[in-house]
Amino acid sequence: MAEKEAWYKKSHWQILIGMFLGLLYGLIAAAAGWTKFTNDWIAPFGVIFINSLQLIAVPLVVASLVLGVASLSDLKKLSRIGGKTLAIYITTTAIAVVFGLVIVNVLQPGLKVPEAARMQLQEQFAGDVSAKEAVAADVQNRGPLQILIDIVPSNFFESASSNRNMLQIVFVSLMVGIGLIQLEKSQAKPMIDVLESLNHVVIRLVDLIMLFAPLGVFSLIARTITDLAGDDFSQILQLLAALGFYCIAVVLGLVLHVCVTYFGLLKLTTKMPIKTFLKGIAPVQLVAFSTSSSGATLPLTMERCEEKLGVSEEVSSFVVPLGATINMDGTALYQAVAAVFIAQSMGMDVGLSGQITIVLTAVLASIGTAAVPGAGIIMLVIILQSIGVPSSGIALILGVDRILDMLRTVTNVTGDASVAVAIASLEGQLGEPSVDEPDSHVRLHGDDPAQHDEPVSQD
Numbered sequence: 001m002a003e004k005e006a007w008y009k010k011s012h013w014q015i016l017i018g019m020f021l022g023l024l025y026g027l028i029a030a031a032a033g034w035t036k037f038t039n040d041w042i043a044p045f046g047v048i049f050i051n052s053l054q055l056i057a058v059p060l061v062v063a064s065l066v067l068g069v070a071s072l073s074d075l076k077k078l079s080r081i082g083g084k085t086l087a088i089y090i091t092t093t094a095i096a097v098v099f100g101l102v103i104v105n106v107l108q109p110g111l112k113v114p115e116a117a118r119m120q121l122q123e124q125f126a127g128d129v130s131a132k133e134a135v136a137a138d139v140q141n142r143g144p145l146q147i148l149i150d151i152v153p154s155n156f157f158e159s160a161s162s163n164r165n166m167l168q169i170v171f172v173s174l175m176v177g178i179g180l181i182q183l184e185k186s187q188a189k190p191m192i193d194v195l196e197s198l199n200h201v202v203i204r205l206v207d208l209i210m211l212f213a214p215l216g217v218f219s220l221i222a223r224t225i226t227d228l229a230g231d232d233f234s235q236i237l238q239l240l241a242a243l244g245f246y247c248i249a250v251v252l253g254l255v256l257h258v259c260v261t262y263f264g265l266l267k268l269t270t271k272m273p274i275k276t277f278l279k280g281i282a283p284v285q286l287v288a289f290s291t292s293s294s295g296a297t298l299p300l301t302m303e304r305c306e307e308k309l310g311v312s313e314e315v316s317s318f319v320v321p322l323g324a325t326i327n328m329d330g331t332a333l334y335q336a337v338a339a340v341f342i343a344q345s346m347g348m349d350v351g352l353s354g355q356i357t358i359v360l361t362a363v364l365a366s367i368g369t370a371a372v373p374g375a376g377i378i379m380l381v382i383i384l385q386s387i388g389v390p391s392s393g394i395a396l397i398l399g400v401d402r403i404l405d406m407l408r409t410v411t412n413v414t415g416d417a418s419v420a421v422a423i424a425s426l427e428g429q430l431g432e433p434s435v436d437e438p439d440s441h442v443r444l445h446g447d448d449p450a451q452h453d454e455p456v457s458q459d
């Protein structure tokens with residue numbers, strides 16, 4: 001029988017309290033002009049929190065993915081899981097873009113920006129635009145097959161030295177796992193033992209780092225507010241007033257996508273109640289919101305999928321890192337809304353062919369978007385260019401981009417977790433969820449709950 005826990009001991013409540021206090025502090029700091037103090041004394045805790053999550057992402061993915069593949073009895077299963085995962089990822093992203101387009105065409109937020117505000121925004125953010133355009137030009141100059149070349153590294157240690165190379169790390173781990181299957185049991189065992197042990201250590205580290213999460217998110221939210229406001233809080237309010245309709249369109253699209261597409265997917269493929277799913281991933285969503293990075297959130301997404309939602313390690317170790325890298329539905333939806341919004345506010349009409357181009361480029365761009373803060377707006381430059389809208393138009397939305405980045409990152413990680421649960425269920429590898437059990441498994445001595453988590457098929 002699961003032991004009940006006091007509400008304030010649950011990690012999502014502690015993180016929420018951290019966020020609320022961070023918001024409160026950020027507002028006071030912005031009003032009182034404490035930006036420098038905040039940068040020097042508060043912000044570093046957020047950076048440490050993100051760094052420590054990123055620190056364990058590579059070992060976690062390598063250990064759990066190699067073990068996941070090595071435990072497969074045949075490789076057909078791997079290609080079946082891979083095929084289903086990619087199909088669901090691409091389909092849900094295309095649906096997200098269509099939702100974005102429908103909403104932006106119906107609400108037409110671009111027609112509601114006052115002319116004076118438009119001119120002011122373009123002037124204010126013109127400097128930031130050229131830096132983003134330069135990065136986007138770099139991406140655009142690559143050949144069509146560069147994406148395949150980028151997946152296969154020439155040196156594993158070089159790939160492992162940056163979390164941005166997650167696709168390469170997934171590729172190498174798959175190859176090592178496949179290599180292990182081909183070996184005699186006695187030859188494979190030493191390496192499997194080491195990786196198993198590493199895997200347990202890293203999962204424990206996620207728990208330890210999460211003890212620090214309330215302070216980490218406090219610091220991240222406080223920093224975000226003071227960054228946005230500078231020392232003049234009225235700036236944020238002015239921005240929100242000018243771009244309110246645009247923000248509403250993006251948020252509406254994200255909510256619609258989560259409720260219709262992800263919850264629909266869960267309903268279609270599993271018996272898991274939506275409430276259970278949400279309870280399981282609440283801390284993941286809060287950390288994604290505070291860090292704006294699905295890459296930094298990845299270790300937590302994997303841990304919660306396995307330990308709380310009952311997804312088998314075999315499925316989660318493949319589906320979640322792949323999702324954090326290529327499945328960005330929130331980003332794709334936002335890019336579609338932003339592209340049409342910018343065109344509308346510049347008085348340009350994006351016809352049907354332009355909208356179809358947006359669907360194609362936004363799906364591809366979201367695959368190529370790095371799982372880090374602010375990456376989505378760089379790929380937006382490419383989308384704008386493909387529909388003939390001047391990329392300088394991103395100046396219009398830069399001011400509120402950080403806020404929307406937080407929300408689209410929540411959507412991105414929710415997508416990864418829903419697809420992991422769906423695939424696990426389709427593969428008969430979804431165990432009983434254990435969302436009501438105590439959150440932290442940090443123990444100094446004794447039992448290892450991970451070892452009791454034998455997946456139970458729902459069929």
Ligand code: ASP
Nearest residue numbers: 293294331371372375376
């Ligand atoms: N910050 C997003 C993520 O990490 C990417 C983006 O849309 O900028 O998922």
